[in-house]
Amino acid sequence: MTTTPTTPEQTAPHTEAPDYGVLRWLVLATFVVILNETVMINAIPRLMEEFAVTTRAAQWLTSGFMLTMAVVIPVTGWFLQRVTTRQAFTTAMAIFCTGTLVAALAPTFAVLLLARIIQAGGTAIMMPLLMTTLMSIVREQDRGRIMGNVTLAISVAPALGPAVSGTVLAIGSWRLLFVVVLPIALAITYVGLRNLDNVGETRPGSIDWASVALSAFGFGPLVFGLSQLGEGSSTGPSWLPIAMLGLGATMLIVFVLRQLSLQRGGVPLLDLRTLTHRTYALALALMAVSFMAMLGSLILLPLYLQGVRGLSELQTGLLVMPGGIAMGLLGPQVGKVFDRVGGRPLVIPGSFGVFGGLALLTQVGAATPVAFVLGAHVLLMVSLAAIFTPVFTLGLGSLPADLYSHGSSLLATLQQVAAAAGTAIVVAVVASRQAGLLDGGASEVAARVGGNQWGFGVGAVLALVVVALALVLPGRPSTHGADTPEGTVAAH
Template identity: 60%
Template sequence: MHADISAPAGAQASTGGRTPTVIRLLVLATFVVILNETIMINAIPRLMTDLKVGERSAQWVSTAFMLTMAAVIPATGWFLQRVTTRRAYAIAMGVFLFGTALSSVAPTFAVLLVGRVIQAGGTAIMMPLLMTTLMTVVPEQDRGRVMGNVTLAISVAPAMGPVISGLVLQIASWRWLFLLVLPIAGVVTWLGLRRLENIGEPQAGAIDVSSMAFAALGFGSLVYGLSKFGNGNVAAPALIIAAGVALIAIFAWRQIRLQRTGTPLLDLRILLAPTYSKSLVLMAVAFLAMMGSMILLPLYLQNLRGLSPLQTGLLVMPGGLAMGLLGPTVGKIFDRFGGRVLVIPASVGITAALAGFTQISLTMPYWQLLGLHILLMASLAAAFTPVFTLGLGALPMHLYSHGSSMLGTLQQVAAAFGTALVVTVMSSRATSLLDSGTPALDAHLGGMRLAFAVSAALSLLVIVMAVLLPNRAPAMEHAVSMDELEDATPQLVKD
């Protein structure tokens, strides 16, 4: 038995141009839960006052969410193979609702932190569940269009989080950030359980506890170490990152050994598909660029241009909306013409936008900033839909859940790395300029310009990967059988 939720006979019949109900419900649920990853960013000052904590402690409401996602997502590939679609959905949304309710009434910061961790545990399941189900029930000729709709959940939700929180915090307490989400998530959960159908049959198999430990500690340590860069202390984060990398290496070795028995927590044979591996690299660097801009632009607009958090959110909102609204159109183009006509121009657009941001100044017109941000977000939208579809489409069906899990894990690592990179480069450059006598505003501006320049240089790798990607998922990769993958496992172990 190979597949988690292998499609039953006829599951991939033509959708007739309509998005399956199961996907619509999962997209809606995923949007609601992912929104919470960034919704607390603007609430840090309020938390410091209301719960009497310092800034570094308050930052943990976002850090803990990201760490939990990084620790839990590697296990979702195994989990989704062991439970039905309805049960996975019920568990994910039930956990999320409990975490949201607990956070809304948290009497202390410690309780709020526990609530955020529980929230993240439910969120971590939803994204792989959505991607795996999509790849299972939607036929290849319709996947681009349907995946384009998924862009709304995975890209617009994080961008909308700060905007929504800015609006709410103008008139209400930070607790309303949870109280407003609670009934919406409750209705979405009820709709899903009422109309969701199971896709295929779950697979039996015990979980490897040591793999769980190595994954949680390894990816958690890596993301935590990256999040600590830029605070002036390099040695401690570097040690934490090194420990995380070592634990991930042990985790990888353990998975390769377990592949012989067919019960790995995260099946690394997905990396044997070249198109999937290239898609991973492109997605990671593009996501890094997106997160870097999400960090740098608010700092620039608020600290150097004097805008409020709400004004900042409204300025970057058009880019996020453009990204989501373009998703369905991008998907239709992909279904008709393939990936290269989208991914190659998109990769050039990403680099051009980041290069444009290197020219920011204290007087740069806001319309130019808006234009560059929309170009970046639109380019990312044109890249993500084909890359996700090509990458997962290159895998055999029984590895969809593991491929989705790897994509989600790498997104979290890329987000943490992107944040650490831009903050470290910006801080180092600004400090160097200050030491040389440069005025404070100019020094910080110089730091931001260099950080954008480094991001632009890294985005050149996106162009390279875009050129190397095929127009469609190669037929030979579709035909990879379990036997062929098992034949490759001893060589992986030997290597």
């Protein structure tokens, strides 16, 4: 895999267009594996009934997937330095296919959750592999256009997961979600290996296993504690969520201190010098909050549409499909516009659109027209499409070449933690609100409506943070491709 990234000038002369064919297979494989991040969302009501688990337990099929990626992705920076592109691709797809097979045959909820964790291990390799390769070989003037296509895999795939699962669940068992994916993943692996070329050179490297342990014991308890907020004493001691949050926060502080120490005399697991680049730091924060809002909202829609409105899984999937398709079609076009005008004309309107879409969803009730829900969801997805491509491109493009791999790993890690935390927080708020309304004498439907409204309200509050960050995000990285720690990049 790429370990000493080359500059665009080194990869291709200015007089001829470089060949980006290697990205085609990485994007295709990444789309398939990331699609599985949210493919279980629509199946949650059915899984709750079949395995007799609560909503909080069932949502760990999604949160656990994201959390596993967050823990594994930092390790992939070291792994990708030691292996070729083809070896990394083979490893990622082999792990993913193994997890998919185990999930299809899972006899219990625990085995299914384990299978999802295995799947996530393969997915965690594919994301940094794709992003680091892209930043290493794509010329700066082409990055918006190419990143628009990459956004299809990284951002659109999670958005399409519920739509795909709704269609498949209408045919038969939830196991078909994995039975259908497995041969597709195997075919992509076969074709990819026949066409994929190695990019860059490998080099030996060491890994700080203490940092790996600190990241695992930091992110794990943090997200678990968030998921338990509002649960009360029905599932454990009332102090447990706070204790887990405290443990996770403490371990992450120690993790950061460990990385800062290793930066002075060793090899950090995540080089936090990326955060000294203002544009990258702003892009990282904006992306994290956007994913918190998006994934938290995505998990609510099936619960509302099926639990309150009585729609089938197929109807739910079809309802959210237009938004996912619109997001996918807009990705490449947004990239082209970014190359011409920069990020601010896209990101600022997009951030207001995200807030508007989530604010509309806070008004859904037991008799809200389905067309209203459809329109709000499409607005949300289109607005996110205007945000993701510019933010990815601005953030990574502001870093020097030697920090590309660390920047992409940190971006992917925080993206997954934010998405898992957003899901956990929203579910906790919904459950707490529902319990309060039921205790107050509200009907089951009224309690579900009230819970969902508060859940979407959390997303709307997060969207206000997105707006604030969008207003200060520069339009382009510096003319040399990386802004300095002290400097700020002028908005164009």
